[in-house]
Amino acid sequence: MTSVDMRTPEALADAERWTAHNYHPLPVVIASGEGAWVTDVDGRRYLDFLAGYSALNFGHRHPGLIAAAHAQLDRVTLTSRAFVHDQFADFCHRLAALCGKDLVLPMNTGAEAVETAIKVARKWGYRVKGVPDGQAEIIVASDNFHGRTTTIISFSTDPEARADFGPYTPGFVTVPYGDLAALADAFTANTVAVLMEPIQGEAGVLVPPEGYLGGVRELCDAHNALFVADEIQSGLGRTGRTFAIEHEGVVPDMYVLGKALGGGIVPVSAVAANREVLGVLKPGEHGSTFGGNPLACAVGAAVVRLLETGEFQARSAELGDRLHAGLNALVGRGLQEVRGRGLWAGVDIDPALLTGRQAVERLAERGILAKDTHGSTIRLAPPLVVTADELDHAVAQLAAILAAG
Template identity: 90%
Template sequence: MTSVDMRTPGELADAERWTAHNYHPLPVVITEAEGAWVTDVDGRRYLDFLAGYSALNFGHRHPGLIAAAHAQLDRVTLTSRAFVHDQFADFCHGLAELCGKDLVLPMNTGAEAVETAIKVVRKWGYQVKGVPDGQAEIIVAADNFHGRTTTIISFSTDPDARNDFGPYTPGFVTVPYGNLAALADAFTPNTVAVLMEPIQGEAGVLVPPEGYLGGVRELCDANHALFVADEIQSGLGRTGRTFAIEHEDVVPDIYVLGKALGGGIVPVSAVAANKDVLGVLKPGEHGSTFGGNPLACAVGTEVVRLLATGEFQKRSAELGDRLHAGLNALVGRGVLAVRGRGLWAGVDIDPALMTGREACERLAERGVLAKDTHGSTIRLAPPLVVTAEELDHAVAQLAAIL
């Protein structure tokens, strides 16, 4: 195929012309996908090592998930929560059991689920803890990423996410991630919750010091506050466990879930907690037209079934060891550091060689798709269906560009 025959340049130009520039995508236009592979409009195949920021944990077009979606499309796709549909109870029941919680509140996007958790912990603080009205405080971590709504960016420390979007929502206290002493000092009688990612994804796949999450749990208990774990990226098998927080045997009061919960087919998110927490909500106080719709529940139920077998958690743990061994062998050979757990890695490229963006562009030229963050860091998060040979191939391409 000659350059004149290629469709990619024209497709990119049209996208640039007709869309707001809130993303800076790599120059790849995908038209088909299966498993860990995608194909562009010119027929070139790539290994997908981003997996939709972990929304595609089960790979592109997983047969069981596609079958569940097709079957539901022929029956009913939307009723709104004004009525009950026959997929709703199965999804909520299955997800509640997977999380070890009493109740589930389904939403659509991860940001919606985080907003839901914020509202729940504030109401819990007023009705259960007795915090004076309007004085609830939530402790968060610096370098967090929980979404891009106006409330959520109010407690972001990323200038790109925050600047020029004020005025900002009050009620949040920011502490350094991984610092228990700073966290302990931040508690007040008005603290209703600590909201944190067990592993910070957007920040570069930052794993907290050993014992940190357990320390957070203890401080929350000592101060009668709730521990909210944002497992939107880190959960549902990504790190070798169902939830990343399980690596420290910690149980949060609230799980915030999304991304992989929709199987890469539909946006599905949820908050899971016990009755003494989620029970503070009453009819009319929170909701969503599309939250918990029949199509989303049918796909989400199949996602829960896949995770209930433990197969994907095991694959992530075993193949994750292989991925990290390969990446760590590159330290000192153009890589400064590697972090992560399971099939999730943050790789710091030597900035003297190239930026993270340049590294991702060069990887794409060699048929591997990844995403940069914060200068010279790239993130690798292949679907959990990736093979050992595909992992080795991707690491070899990284070694080659270095």
């Protein structure tokens, strides 16, 4: 194919012309996908090592999930929560059981689920704990990423996400991630919850020190506060367990879920908790027109059925060991550090060698799609359907760009 025949430059120019510049995408225009692979408008194939920030845990167009969506599209797609539809109870029941919780509140996006958790934690604090009205505090971690609403960015420590969007919502106390002593000092009588990612994704796939999440659980118990685990990226099989927090044997009071819950087909998110927590909400106090719609519930239930077998969790654990072994072999050969669990890795490239952006651009030239974050760090998160050979191929391409410098 000659450069004259290529469609990519024109498609990129059109996107640049007609959209707000809130992203800086790689110069790749995807037209189709299957499993761990995508194909661009010019027919070039790429191995997807981003998986939609874990929204595509089960790969592109997973046959079982596509079948569930097709079947529901032929029946009914939206009713609003003014009525009950026949997919709702099955989805909520299955997801509650997967989480080991009594109740589920479905929403659409991850940010909506985080906002839901914040509202529930505050109301629980006022109605159950007895915090004075308007005084509830939620403790969060530095370098967090929980979404981009004005309330959520109010407690972000990333200037890029926060600057120029004030005034900011009060009621949040920030402590260093992984520092139990600082967390203990932050609790007051008005603390209603601790909201944290068990592994921080946007920050570079940061895994907390061993025992940290257990310590968070103990402090929440001691101060009668809720532990809210944001498993939007880390959950649903990504780290080799259903939830990343399970690696420490910890059970939070609330799970915040999203991304992979929609199977890469529709936005689906949810909060799961026991009745004494989610039960504080009454009709009219919180809702969503599209939250828990029939199409979302049909796809979400199919996702949960995939996870009920444990196959994807085991696959992520086994292949994750292979991925991390391959990446750790490159430490000292262009890589400075590798972090993560399961099929999720944060890779720090020697900044004297390449920036993160340069690295992902060169990987894309070699047919591997990944994403940079914070300088010379790149994130790798292939779909859980990736094969061992595909993992080895991607690591070999990374090794090649590091050797080329």
